[in-house]
Each structure stands twice: as structure tokens, then as C-alpha cells.
Amino acid sequence: MSHFAALVLFAALVSPAFACLMREGWAARLRFTAWAFLSFVGFAVGIGWIMYLAGG
Numbered sequence: 001m002s003h004f005a006a007l008v009l010f011a012a013l014v015s016p017a018f019a020c021l022m023r024e025g026w027a028a029r030l031r032f033t034a035w036a037f038l039s040f041v042g043f044a045v046g047i048g049w050i051m052y053l054a055g056g
Contacts, residue, residue: 007040007041007044008041010040011036011037011040011041012037014036014040015032015033015034015036015037015040016029016033018032018033018036019032019033019036
């Protein structure tokens with residue numbers, strides 16, 4: 001399994017768990033799940049690019 005696939009799997013499993021713990025109602029949970037998933041993946045890819053450009 002590649003690192004990116006592991007990241008997507010982690011985000012897909014953790015985002016709904018956080019949403020269930022932090023939000024009330026299904027609509028709010030779905031919005032939070034999508035936001036958290038995109039945030040996990042976006043920040044990880046962004047930090048990966050920063051590390052790649054800084055370290056060569």
C-alpha cells in the first residue's frame with residue numbers, strides 16, 4: 001500500500017469518527033466529515049510538497 005493510499009484510508013476512517021464525536025445531526029456530521037477528509041488529505045499533500053521543495 002502506498003503512503004497516499006494509507007493517508008486516504010486513514011482520513012476516510014477518522015473523519016466520520018470525529019464527526020460523530022463533535023457534531024449533532026446527520027447533515028452537520030456529513031459536512032464535517034467531508035471538511036475533515038479534505039483537510040487531512042490537503043494538509044498532508046501540502047506539507048509533503050513543502051518538505052520535498054525544502055529538502056530536495
